[in-house]
Amino acid sequence: MVTVDDFASPVRPTWCTGCGNFAIWNAVKRALAQAGLAPHQVMLVSGIGCGSKLPDYTRANGYMTLHGRTVPVATGVRLANHHLRVVCTHGDGDAYAEGLGHMLHAARRNIGLVDIIQDNRIYGLTKGQYSPTSDRGRVSKTSPWGSFELPVNPIALALAAGATFVARAWSGDLQHLTETIVRALGHRGYALIDVFQPCVTFNRQNSYEFYRPRVYKLQDDPDYDVTDKMAAFAKALEWGDRIPIGVFYQVEDRPAYEEQVPSLQAGPLALRPLEKLRPEQVQRLLEEVM
Amino acid sequence: MQSQLNDLSIRIGGEAGMGLESSGVGFSQALVRGGLHVFGLPDYHSRIRGGHNFFTVRIARRPLYSHTEPVHLLLALDQETVRRHIGALVPGGAVVYDEKDGLPDIPRRSDVHYFSIPLSKLAEESGGNAIMRNTLVFAVAAGLIGFDPTYIESVARDNFARKGQAVVDSNLRVIAAGVEASRPFQADFPFRMEAAPGAPRRLLLNGNQAFAMGALAGGCRFVSGYPMTPGSPVLEWMAGHAEEYGVVTLQVEDEIAALCMAIGAGYAGVRAMTPTSGGGFSLMVEALGLAGMTEVPVVVYEAQRPGPSTSLATRTEQGDLLFVLHASQGEFPRIILAPGTVEQAFEVGWRAFNLAERYQTPVIVLSDHYLATSIRDVAPEDLDFDAVVIDRGEWLTEAELDNLEGDYKRHQFTESGVSPRAIPGHPKAVHASSSDEHDEYGHIEENAENRRRMHEKRMRKLETARAEMRLPAAYGLNDADLTLIAWGSTYGPLREAVDRLNEQGLRAQMLHFTDIWPVPHGTEALLTGETIAVEGNYSGQFADLLRMATGHTVSRRILKWDGRPISPEYITNHVLRFTNHRKSET
Ligand SMILES: Cc1ncc(C[n+]2csc(CCOP(=O)(O)OP(=O)(O)O)c2C)c(N)n1
Ligand code: SF4
Ligand SMILES: [Mg+2]
Numbered sequence: 001m002v003t004v005d006d007f008a009s010p011v012r013p014t015w016c017t018g019c020g021n022f023a024i025w026n027a028v029k030r031a032l033a034q035a036g037l038a039p040h041q042v043m044l045v046s047g048i049g050c051g052s053k054l055p056d057y058t059r060a061n062g063y064m065t066l067h068g069r070t071v072p073v074a075t076g077v078r079l080a081n082h083h084l085r086v087v088c089t090h091g092d093g094d095a096y097a098e099g100l101g102h103m104l105h106a107a108r109r110n111i112g113l114v115d116i117i118q119d120n121r122i123y124g125l126t127k128g129q130y131s132p133t134s135d136r137g138r139v140s141k142t143s144p145w146g147s148f149e150l151p152v153n154p155i156a157l158a159l160a161a162g163a164t165f166v167a168r169a170w171s172g173d174l175q176h177l178t179e180t181i182v183r184a185l186g187h188r189g190y191a192l193i194d195v196f197q198p199c200v201t202f203n204r205q206n207s208y209e210f211y212r213p214r215v216y217k218l219q220d221d222p223d224y225d226v227t228d229k230m231a232a233f234a235k236a237l238e239w240g241d242r243i244p245i246g247v248f249y250q251v252e253d254r255p256a257y258e259e260q261v262p263s264l265q266a267g268p269l270a271l272r273p274l275e276k277l278r279p280e281q282v283q284r285l286l287e288e289v290m
Numbered sequence: 291m292q293s294q295l296n297d298l299s300i301r302i303g304g305e306a307g308m309g310l311e312s313s314g315v316g317f318s319q320a321l322v323r324g325g326l327h328v329f330g331l332p333d334y335h336s337r338i339r340g341g342h343n344f345f346t347v348r349i350a351r352r353p354l355y356s357h358t359e360p361v362h363l364l365l366a367l368d369q370e371t372v373r374r375h376i377g378a379l380v381p382g383g384a385v386v387y388d389e390k391d392g393l394p395d396i397p398r399r400s401d402v403h404y405f406s407i408p409l410s411k412l413a414e415e416s417g418g419n420a421i422m423r424n425t426l427v428f429a430v431a432a433g434l435i436g437f438d439p440t441y442i443e444s445v446a447r448d449n450f451a452r453k454g455q456a457v458v459d460s461n462l463r464v465i466a467a468g469v470e471a472s473r474p475f476q477a478d479f480p481f482r483m484e485a486a487p488g489a490p491r492r493l494l495l496n497g498n499q500a501f502a503m504g505a506l507a508g509g510c511r512f513v514s515g516y517p518m519t520p521g522s523p524v525l526e527w528m529a530g531h532a533e534e535y536g537v538v539t540l541q542v543e544d545e546i547a548a549l550c551m552a553i554g555a556g557y558a559g560v561r562a563m564t565p566t567s568g569g570g571f572s573l574m575v576e577a578l579g580l581a582g583m584t585e586v587p588v589v590v591y592e593a594q595r596p597g598p599s600t601s602l603a604t605r606t607e608q609g610d611l612l613f614v615l616h617a618s619q620g621e622f623p624r625i626i627l628a629p630g631t632v633e634q635a636f637e638v639g640w641r642a643f644n645l646a647e648r649y650q651t652p653v654i655v656l657s658d659h660y661l662a663t664s665i666r667d668v669a670p671e672d673l674d675f676d677a678v679v680i681d682r683g684e685w686l687t688e689a690e691l692d693n694l695e696g697d698y699k700r701h702q703f704t705e706s707g708v709s710p711r712a713i714p715g716h717p718k719a720v721h722a723s724s725s726d727e728h729d730e731y732g733h734i735e736e737n738a739e740n741r742r743r744m745h746e747k748r749m750r751k752l753e754t755a756r757a758e759m760r761l762p763a764a765y766g767l768n769d770a771d772l773t774l775i776a777w778g779s780t781y782g783p784l785r786e787a788v789d790r791l792n793e794q795g796l797r798a799q800m801l802h803f804t805d806i807w808p809v810p811h812g813t814e815a816l817l818t819g820e821t822i823a824v825e826g827n828y829s830g831q832f833a834d835l836l837r838m839a840t841g842h843t844v845s846r847r848i849l850k851w852d853g854r855p856i857s858p859e860y861i862t863n864h865v866l867r868f869t870n871h872r873k874s875e876t
Binding site: 062064078 | 491492514546550552560562673678682716725733
């Protein structure tokens, strides 16, 4: 039996007291244990940012890569060894600024990743500049007049890109966050979970107090159909006094990318012995250029 | 009077979309089947229709390593071809042009022949489509040089078989019509190159194909890329062979993703690479450092073209050497290999993966448009599949992992700098590595002493690797007065230039470097006497690199940066100018 303690790392988190990353970290460990995945069966891939340090604080295979490049590295890991459950944990700057293109392509590729975005709507590690999910008008050191851009809508973008699992959760509800990750771990393709993660140091606006009265769970409505894309789009555009969380969209009828690759039908590449070409294979290659 | 030549070049020219290269390659195949040796060089514009394209096939009775400048027979599918290339014809040479095109309004050369043949009309009548004049005109060429057309027929049969018998038949009729049309002119054309029947079969391929084959033989199983001339054919070739050989290939959103995916695959234990050109490599720079920092084996195939930015997209240059040597912030070990021939491209293809895994660091293979796209015949045994070794470097076996005490140290301090690998998946191999500076386990660590030791450990791998870097290949006289230094694709032209210089009594040798970085031990001792660097770039980057690494300053540099390959003549002319100049000084 896998337990949360199996994921205990000797390294202590350096996050600020009260940071929303603690809940995400705990939820990831709980969800993996609940899904029966042991540390060696998992690969946590992150980028650079406060949230991206999560793999260092977790005993599991991990790879802390470059700012914005979490998803392509994770894609390579997954295609090399699809027996590893690959989970990405990275910030909103990592995922939606430098990494936005990769996110959209991962969604349309339907590569089997669980992509958890630690969305504090600010740049934490670089000390408080506005981010792609910051509200328009956010004043920060790099936006002294208030930012002029609209925030990105990750849920709508992922839906438009063809994602087969799109969800939102938040650090203030560990139980719901854990359940959402467990559900994503059971999904066959690309699963995006945008997690509202309060940053107590640099983002006073989007605090626990801001979210708690506003969020409501989509799955509380028994009639909400997660396979209805138009309904998901409508919910994705909902913002203001009421903010939906939960699974917006989930379909299991589209094969994951790796399921379609002919060369992966015989099992993971990484686990196959690497041998020299056989004489008849060499002969065939030579015939091609005679 | 007709003479059997030992060396003859045929050039076909026209617009993009006329099928010059495909028919040129087919004709070259026929020549090789007929026991002759060829070197085929495409020259095309970065556009799909129009523009002026040409393909030159050089033919000889001895193995060829290079193209050369004189042309004996010009096959003109438009007036522009005559206008541009009539000057390249040797005296006695000929131009074959389509009667319907006529000749451009330029002065006629009195020392070359003009053969007007209704190419389009004959192609239409015999094959049903005027576009087939590309095949027809090569049959004309075969007739003129006295080359047995049955070899062209055999290639047509093989290459068109999958399109059905009707297509094969129409091609055979076109070939017959072409040979027939050449008859009235055969007596006037002075050069002959008859087939040498009964020769053993040989291969015909370009550097991209040879490299891809070597990589596949060396166990490359993951290729991610974004199309860019001249690197993308490697991705295409791998995709074409993926299913049969168990390779995963994918075309991704950009070159950043391409290298990052290959790194992810390498981290997970698969031999991975990405092919590109300089522009794509520019996007990969940060990820290259990630591979260096986290000690992930990965291979980047960088087929150079002129830069900066888009420059001449379909042409050649060796201008990226110092860029790939220094690309990325900070310092880390990297290995750079630059094959010069089809045979070397094949060997580098598999060696690159061994080096990447033995030293757990990125290996860059520097090719260029010239090597990547020019075709040459080699013997089947020249692609030495028997010599292929798959050496994965230091690994912890299952048993060693089972008995491992304590946690696995992915970045263990060792004397060689190489830390034994364990691929993620084994319960005892659990680890997380980081692009931040890290300790032996991979945990983020900012301590100064750890940084110093970890940085030294990584850099030590460069010294360990240096011991197995190969010294340059020497060719020519070993007690030469003149040492011409080349790297990568200039091998062929320089080899031939050295032969010609020695024929003229100049006492020359070539030193050709395939292993570029780290510079092999013992290089300095070879750099004696008068040294001349020959490079396809503006500044002589390899000469600068040699000075940096060995302190040796080359005496002279022969350089070229017009996007066109260096020819043997280009080199000999420069060398003779230097030596004549010196004579006049003394
Ligand atoms: C290529 C590159 N650009 C910039 C940086 C600097 N940088 C590090 S983290 C970061 C932003 C962090 O924001 P986010 O991804 O939202 O993560 P958070 O710290 O908020 O968790 C930036 C800009 C970098 N490391 N690499
Ligand atoms: S700066 Fe914000 S995101 Fe970073 S650790 Fe502190 S609270 Fe968390
Ligand atoms: Mg952030």
